[in-house]
Amino acid sequence: MRKSRLTLIFGTVFFLFGNAMSPSAMAQELATDEPTRIELNSGSILLGDISGASSGKISFKSKSVGLVIIPIERVVRIRIPKSVVIKFLDGRVIRVPEFEAGLDPFEVITENGAEAYSLIDIDAINPEDWLLGRGIHSTGKVRLSWEKQSGNTEQNELDYNFNASWENLKSRWKIRGEGELHSASNEKTSDKFTIVGKTDRFLTGHQKGSHIGANILYETDEFSELKSRYILGLYYGKQWYTSPKFKFLFEPGVAFVGENRENKDKETYPALSWEIEINSNLLGLGTTTTLTQNGIQNLDNFDDIILNTLLVIQFPLISKFTLDTSFKFEYDSGVPATIDKMDETIKLGIGYRW
Known part of the structure; x- marks a missing residue:
């Protein structure tokens, strides 16, 4: 019984370790670490993390230049490779596992059908609860x-x-x-x-x-x-x-x-x-x-x-x-x-x- 128990324990550890090191798990880990990418109308490309966005400005922590404030009208494409909450100027709020958009309008599926939005329609990214009408x-x-x-x-x-x-x-x-x-x-x-x-x-x-x-x-x-x-x-x-x-x-x-x-x-x-x-x-x-x-x-x-x-x-x-x-x-x-x-x-x- 002791031998079987040890075999089960080592087998379980090996199984978990093997899955953790499997190509799919490693790919998921790498995907999680993928930075947000912002392309500007000047041709510059910034890599980093979004701290938030409101009033038409994105607060972005770039790996190369540190914290910068970017007017959203200067953005030609943005890719956020992780779960994000977006609030639009009309009050609509969506949560998506990842987000990518450019100059062309993109569609959001609502209870009334598809609605077209563009980057300049974004009011806030990852807003605090009070910005969603919850609390003070x-x-x-x-x-x-x-x-x-x-x-x-x-x-x-x-x-x-x-x-x-x-x-x-x-x-x-x-x-x-x-x-x-x-x-x-x-x-x-x-x-x-x-x-x-x-x-x-x-x-x-x-x-x-x-x-x-x-x-x-x-x-x-x-x-x-x-x-x-x-x-x-x-x-x-x-x-x-x-x-x-x-x-x-x-x-x-x-x-x-x-x-x-x-x-x-x-x-x-x-x-x-x-x-x-x-x-x-x-x-x-x-x-x-x-x-x-x-x-x-x-x-x-x-x-x-x-x-x-x-x-x-x-x-x-x-x-x-x-x-x-x-x-x-x-x-x-x-x-x-x-x-x-x-x-x-x-x-x-x-x-x-x-």
Whole structure:
């Protein structure tokens, strides 16, 4: 019995090993390792892996040039030799064991018969679940900067900044906040806080890539004699560029502003508002550079303007932690004459993003 048992074991091992090394198994292994092939209208051929595709651009990791973003209109042929999920601009989603297409239209069999598509009809490749209408996509960042000095003068400075967003295919919600709490010799020298909430509704059809939204802002700054300021606004936004090298968002709108300052009557006024956000990875080394600007122009008094500009350079450390350098410029023409209208701050802090 022992001999038969050993024979069975060795026979089974030999059978499995033989099948693993058989020509068909080896061919399957080689097929699995076959790279995705993209031919461009310039005649170039790229071999590598598709990280994903959306908004008419393919994120492709080439073996020769690394990660590149390719506008889909530059592609004349693509071959993906493995299972792939493709979402088209009309909302149709298909999963195929492999995919190959060129300039000529290709057919997709549907419950209503064959439908013709072309490469420019592709909206996303291997989209995340939320892009298929399942669940909500969330992102966020938190940044802290703390400085403590002791000696003849004791100083404590805490600066914080956070933002988070949640979105699905139809809507997006954002919240962001920032503040400063500084003291010297146990006397408070800075105490300011701002929080903003936004909701966006994505537009479709020829307005795709645009959105309409509403926001609410509340802020206070004790040492610029601002007891409180609130802003209620409506805006139209458009993401003009979406490449990792250059992303550009512009949101012009209208707002209603209420202010309560020390030694002044409460004031309310209509205003023009705008928000600009630029993101780029052009500096390389895994860094992310973000420039944001928020502006409020008083329509009752054109000499009254609020302008906040923030430049942040994030350098990756470990896991999701970053080393952040921020340059902040805050201009408020309505502050008392004894206070500078422009406030500049440079900070180095630790950030965490998800």
